Amino acid sequence: MKDLKAYIESGVLELYVLGDLTQSERQEVELMLARHPELKAELTEIEKALDLYAEKHAIAPAEKLRDRVIDSLVLADEPRVFEEETREPVIKQSNFYKYGFAASVALLLLSIIVIINLRSQLQESNQRIASLELSNQKFSSRVNHIENSLSSVTEALEIYQNPAFKKVRLVGTPKAPEASMVVAFNPAEKEVMIDLASLKMPATDQQHQYQLWALVDGKPVDLGVFDTKTDTTGMIRMKAVNEAQAFAVTLEPRGGSIAPTLEQMMAMGSI
């Protein structure tokens, strides 16, 4: 019992009545109260003392307040049921709108996310298409180029294989000892071709071009001008001539000359 006295004197019951204990402290006190009736009596005394202390501070509220307060209490013989019935649909409705609104917002957010996602996917796809188009263009131009080369090579091959063509090798003069080229000549069809693949001539500047001449009975006949382009293959067709004893190449001003500049004779070859 000495323990109980100490417990009482600790003031914990006062704090319990004042509501100044934590949840676990309260539970502890309640456990003690259940075990010891004398503690319960002590507690009641404390409660009475504080109740009287509160009562000591009593102040009569304004008269008008009585009806207001009593009217705000829901009584049994009064429209409690009725009120609940009329209230409920309102609550339900407002809940419906509340949830509806929340759902709409959620749906809107979801849609925005999906749209943003799709948009970025679309952009990515567009970029891929653009890059595919570009590489497709590159590829097809490359195929074109290869086709062109192939057809000119095929053409050159046909000419070389055709016995009607005479292949005339032109060799460099002292002016251009390294020069050499092949002219193919078909007297029957009056065709003169230059094989660019075998063309080995010094490069010309912008103001000059090479001019091919046929020597017909000792007289030079103009067969047209050509450039040295190292990246070109195949044959180029020159002006027609039906007979020739020799071919010669001179370096002439761009566009060619009416008569060959003999001192600029670069290569020559006879049939």
Added chain:
Amino acid sequence: MSRRNKISLAEPELIKAIRDREKLGAEALYDMYSSSLYGVIYRTIQDEELAEDLLQETFVKIWNSFSQFDETKGRLFTWMINIARNVAIDKTRSKDYRNTARNQDIENSVNLVDAERNTTLNPETLGVKDMVENLKPESKAVLDLVYFKGYTHVEAAEELGLPLGTVKTRIRIAISTLRKLFN
């Protein structure tokens, strides 16, 4: 104080009438306890209009949560006073109340209430009022902080700059003094 006859019931009848949600129960509840509850609320909140609103809120709470009251576990008056205290103390902790300038110095306002409201005290407890003045001021200050202002004893110790043990002792002394005075 009023010409209207106040309705009073013995406690068991009152409890039954409230449980049955009878009009008589509501009227008796109000007539028997409105002054005590209003006094505690006014003491805490010190604003007449606000105290009237909180008194109504307190009665609605008592009425609607009456199923939680267990007369085998505690006194009805204690249960109701604690609801009033909680309603009022919650209000003092709310932002809008804190922002008003009324809630300034607790000691001053408590004294002010006493000065202002002396004449309206319940005549039945007037004798008690005299006795309560025997409470030592330092004990009364601690008790009022906890009881009316909702301070924990830890907060009261901080507020008054006292050791925790001293605050606990003063609370106990104050309540013991009240017990002696009332018996």
